[in-house]
Amino acid sequence: MQEDQDIRYFVHPDERFNVRAVLIVTHAGQVLVTPRTQGGKQRFVVPGGAVKFGETGEAAARREALEELGLALATLNLTGLIEAFFTLNETAYHQLLMVYQSEVDQATFEQLANLDMSALDLPAGTTLVWQPAATVATGILPKALGQCLTPGTFHHLVDRRGTAIK
Template sequence: MSKRTPIRLTQGAARFNYRIAGLGFRDGHVLVHRAMHEPFWTVPGGRAEIGETSEETLKREMVEELGLEVTVLRLLWIVENFFHYEQRDWHELGLYYLMEIPAEFPFQPHEIIHRVEDGDNHLEFKWVPATRRP
């Protein structure tokens, strides 16, 4: 299969991004990740690619980042987000799914439980308390 192109548009200093992410829960916690150079955490996911469904994107991203296949359960939210990051104005459209993470993925609350290199990003993952499950 040929390399697909991520769905992202740049116009001057502004950028549009189409992001797919998943919320995975275990024992009252939700899985989050961050690039190690960033101070903030997000739910794991990534950019959709042209010709790929959003469910395929989430499954691919989790194989790349977690090293295993997740089950995509249902779409939770569609979020339009505007923010400034790394000297750019961003306009992001995000689809957020409920996903099931296989039991073999480690669970140790509040500790970094997984690290991976994803392209130029060094990612780390941890479980944090969730106040409620969608």
């Protein structure tokens, strides 16, 4: 949903540009994801959202963590910049995704496993589950995010995946 000051706009009626911050939240080899089905296959998306004008990517990631997960994350590691190109509902998208990773402790892992979803800024029906990183890497969207699941080397990736999920 478009909010005030989001860096999301239409270039043309059927072309949209977005700047997003996404969160890879991990614990003991697992990643927090929202499972989706696309073309009969299990896919995964991670928390995140639009960067606001004048906001840094890290500040946006921290804001999204608070809004979508109820978390004030102590550490965030920038693990990638992804240029994603895809089509959704006959609109062509060009997104810049700043990817941040945070490894959480056992208490936070358990808190995230038992979230009161009604208290968070997420679409109705959203589920968050922990999945093994190896499973997530093969089905994450955009696909390039699979290379940013653990901290370490910074990745600059281009993802021309075609059609996105709803």
